[in-house]
Amino acid sequence: xxxxxxxxxxxxxxxxxxxxxxxxxxxxxxxxxxxxxxxxxxxxxxxxxxxxxxxxxxxxxxxxxxxxxxxxxxxxxxxxxxxxxxxxxxxxxxxxxxxxxxxxxxxxxxxxxxxxxxxxxxxxxxxxxxxxxxxxxxxxxxxxxxxxxxxxxxxxxxxxxxxxxxxxxxxxxxxxxxxxxxxxxxxxxxxxxxxxxxxxxxxxxxxxxxxxxxxxxxxxxxxxxxxxxxxxxxxxxxxxxxxxxxxxxxxxxxxxxxxxxxxxxxxxxx
Amino acid sequence: xxxxxxxxxxxxxxxxxxxxxxxxxxxxxxxxxxxxxxxxxxxxxxxxxxxxxxxxxxxxxxxxxxxxxxxxxxxxxxxxxxxxxxxxxxxxxxxxxxxxxxxxxxxxxxxxxxxxxxxxxxxxxxxxxxxxxxxxxxxxxxxxxxxxxxxxxxxxxxxxxxxxxxxxxxxxxxxxxxxxxxxxxxxxxxxxxxxxxxxxxxxxxxxxxxxxxxxxxxxxxxxxxxxxxxxxxxxxxxxxxxxxxxxxxxxxxxxx
Ligand SMILES: Nc1ncnc2c1ncn2[C@@H]1O[C@H](COP(=O)(O)OP(=O)(O)OP(=O)(O)O)[C@@H](O)[C@H]1O
Ligand SMILES: [Mg+2]
Numbered sequence: 001x002x003x004x005x006x007x008x009x010x011x012x013x014x015x016x017x018x019x020x021x022x023x024x025x026x027x028x029x030x031x032x033x034x035x036x037x038x039x040x041x042x043x044x045x046x047x048x049x050x051x052x053x054x055x056x057x058x059x060x061x062x063x064x065x066x067x068x069x070x071x072x073x074x075x076x077x078x079x080x081x082x083x084x085x086x087x088x089x090x091x092x093x094x095x096x097x098x099x100x101x102x103x104x105x106x107x108x109x110x111x112x113x114x115x116x117x118x119x120x121x122x123x124x125x126x127x128x129x130x131x132x133x134x135x136x137x138x139x140x141x142x143x144x145x146x147x148x149x150x151x152x153x154x155x156x157x158x159x160x161x162x163x164x165x166x167x168x169x170x171x172x173x174x175x176x177x178x179x180x181x182x183x184x185x186x187x188x189x190x191x192x193x194x195x196x197x198x199x200x201x202x203x204x205x206x207x208x209x210x211x212x213x214x215x216x217x218x219x220x221x222x223x224x225x226x227x228x229x230x231x232x233x234x235x236x237x238x239x240x241x242x243x244x245x246x247x248x249x250x251x252x253x254x255x256x257x258x259x260x261x262x263x264x265x266x267x268x269x270x
Numbered sequence: 271x272x273x274x275x276x277x278x279x280x281x282x283x284x285x286x287x288x289x290x291x292x293x294x295x296x297x298x299x300x301x302x303x304x305x306x307x308x309x310x311x312x313x314x315x316x317x318x319x320x321x322x323x324x325x326x327x328x329x330x331x332x333x334x335x336x337x338x339x340x341x342x343x344x345x346x347x348x349x350x351x352x353x354x355x356x357x358x359x360x361x362x363x364x365x366x367x368x369x370x371x372x373x374x375x376x377x378x379x380x381x382x383x384x385x386x387x388x389x390x391x392x393x394x395x396x397x398x399x400x401x402x403x404x405x406x407x408x409x410x411x412x413x414x415x416x417x418x419x420x421x422x423x424x425x426x427x428x429x430x431x432x433x434x435x436x437x438x439x440x441x442x443x444x445x446x447x448x449x450x451x452x453x454x455x456x457x458x459x460x461x462x463x464x465x466x467x468x469x470x471x472x473x474x475x476x477x478x479x480x481x482x483x484x485x486x487x488x489x490x491x492x493x494x495x496x497x498x499x500x501x502x503x504x505x506x507x508x509x510x511x512x513x514x515x516x517x518x519x520x521x522x523x524x525x526x
Contacts, residue, residue: 169322172341174425175371184366186377188357265357265405269432 046235054235055242064242070224077219078209081137085144086205090198092145094190100153101160102178102186109155118150122248123211130216140212147208148201153196159193160186192266195259199252206248273298274319274429278330280496287496288314292328294480294499298428301455301462303476303505305469305488310482310497312465312491316431320345332429343371346427350434353404360417361402364389367424389424396420396450397492412443416450423454423471432464436471444468446477472505479503 008016011065025048032045046054058071099106100114127182133139163186171181213222221240228236272295279292289311296302304312315498317323318330321338332344341347354363365385369377377385394398396416398409406414415435422430436444452475455462466472472479481501488494 022328164352166349169320169341169351170347170349170355171370173320173343173347173422173427174367175343176375177373180370180372180375184370185355258399263357265407 005170032197043232043234045262046238048142051235051238051242055239058236058239070219071243073219074221074224074240075247077214077217078221081140081213082144082205082209085141085209086148086198086201087132088141088145089152089201089205093149093156093197094187094194095157096153098160098182098186098190100157101163101190102182107157114150114153114157115205117151120146122208126212126215135216138215140209143208143212144205147204151204152201155197155200156190156194159190163189188263192259192263195255199255202248202251206244210244272296273300273333275331276319277328277331279318279325279330281311281318281323281325282496283309286493287523288484289318289498290496291498294502296463296478297398298461299459301475301477302464303472303479304463304465304482305467305472305479306482306497308467310484312482313347313433314483316433316463316465319429320347320431343425344428345431346422346425346429347431348415348418348422348433348435350437354414354421356406359403359405360398360409361386361389361393363406363417363421364392364424367421371425374511376501383433391423392420393468395454410443412439412447415439415447419451423458427460429461429463432462434465434467438465444471476505479505 028045029048032047035042035045036047060070062068063070096110096114100110101107122143124137125146129139129142129146133142166187167185168181171185176184209220210222210225213220214226217223221244225237225240274294274296276292276294279289280287281289292315304315306312314323318325320341321330322341324339331337332521337347344375347353355366356492358366365377365382366375366464368385368388369375376382390399390402393402396419398417398420401409401413409417415467419430436447439447448471451462453461464472464475471519479501480499482497483500484492484495485500486495
């Protein structure tokens with residue numbers, strides 16, 4: 001039988017899905033164990049049990065000075081920046097993408113400009129943002145917007161252009177104005193794609209968020225990781241990294257579920 | 271008084287002529303079948319009638335009005351594919367036939383209710399009432415085309431343009447669609463233009479059959495010349511109207 005035709009049964013599929021996670025965990029546990037038996041005060045690979053204890057301590061015990069549980073404050077601060085940045089990118093990207101896709105005038109005016117803009121490495125702009133917008137929230141949000149917006153615009157304008165010409169002509173024969181065509185034909189057709197684009201942008205968005213927080217912040221997941229790096233607190237760093245991964249995964253999963261629920265007519269992707 | 275008048279229409283893409291010197295006039299309520307070789311410009315001609323494109327020369331007038339520059343409510347269309355909105359349910363698609371002309375593209379309140387009732391009548395007429403709440407992707411090809419026709423008719427156009435509407439259907443479904451289209455036409459008295467590759471279909475449904483072909487053929491460069499209407503058959507009564515007329519006259523003379 002050809003390899004492309006061999007499909008796993010349900011239990012096997014579940015087993016295969018879980019397997020890499022288990023393997024990585026075992027590999028880490030073994031590595032950590034080897035180092036710790038050689039040197040009990042080794043900080044590089046803390047034992048899984050130590051990480052667990054740290055995680056419990058971080059999420060339940062307040063800070064010695066302020067009494068606040070910094071873990072949740074960090075999470076909240078980072079999520080706020082991320083949501084704001086991605087939210088602005090998605091809204092602007094949708095509007096500009098639809099305009100470029102539907103209006104030949106806007107296409108001539110903006111398409112090449114956006115293509116050039118998207119070539120600017122956003123991190124190179126970070127110093128400028130700090131100078132212009134200060135070290136506060138604004139510069140971090142703007143960095144996320146700058147980092148994700150060009151991709152969303154290009155993706156959505158491409159998708160809008162791909163809406164079959166037949167549908168646009170059909171809508172015109174039913175008396176639809178440009179506005180109604182945008183609202184009732186193009187917008188619903190690109191909405192699933194917008195969610196897809198946001199999902200793909202989440203990775204870069206986290207990257208820009210953590211970079212900005214690492215350089216200038218007094219709260220946030222990225223700030224904390226780079227702060228405790230000085231004390232080689234691997235257990236704290238790993239807890240935060242795992243937490244960020246879980247958050248990112250949950251966002252991705254939620255967006256996918258939302259897309260399936262809201263747009264049942266769209267074909268399913270990954 | 272002719273309803274659709276096509277005067278001296280030329281269309282070329284770049285420097286390549288596709289159709290040249292097309293002249294035809296059509297009365298209100300006529301069913302025009304259009305046949306011709308693949309790539310000779312039938313769909314192009316339909317796009318000109320639809321005003322999706324404007325001709326390089328000549329003009330298309332409907333009911334004496336100035337030539338349209340973009341598609342509008344007076345001309346409905348059904349394409350071979352992508353003719354219904356995939357993100358709307360079957361019923362919403364038919365409602366859209368009436369509602370897209372509104373400022374927000376929607377009906378609200380009592381209007382919406384009334385439009386839904388009318389849509390359900392249309393759907394029953396098209397034999398689609400049992401799938402009203404499904405999305406078009408779940409329908410068969412024949413059902414989708416019936417929906418597309420139902421949607422186009424909901425807008426009450428004066429002219430219906432069909433581009434190979436039954437091209438992808440099996441022969442049985444095709445026959446059913448013929449009956450469906452004939453009934454609708456008898457009811458509405460619409461003017462219809464239908465492009466088809468099926469000669470039998472063209473003569474069965476049409477009052478006239480227009481044949482597109484290249485009148486001149488350059489063996490060095492076949493794309494040098496465009497196509498035009500080379501034959502304009504009277505297709506009523508299976509293409510034998512004059513025989514019938516003579517027989518009738520003969521019978522009358524006998525009696526007299
Ligand atoms: N937008 C366009 N730009 C350039 N050439 C075009 C365009 N649209 C159509 N053509 C060309 O015009 C010619 C006629 O195309 P058209 O689609 O009208 O043919 P058709 O008679 O409908 O063919 P078929 O029976 O295969 O549908 C083709 O050679 C095609 O390549
Ligand atoms: Mg064609």
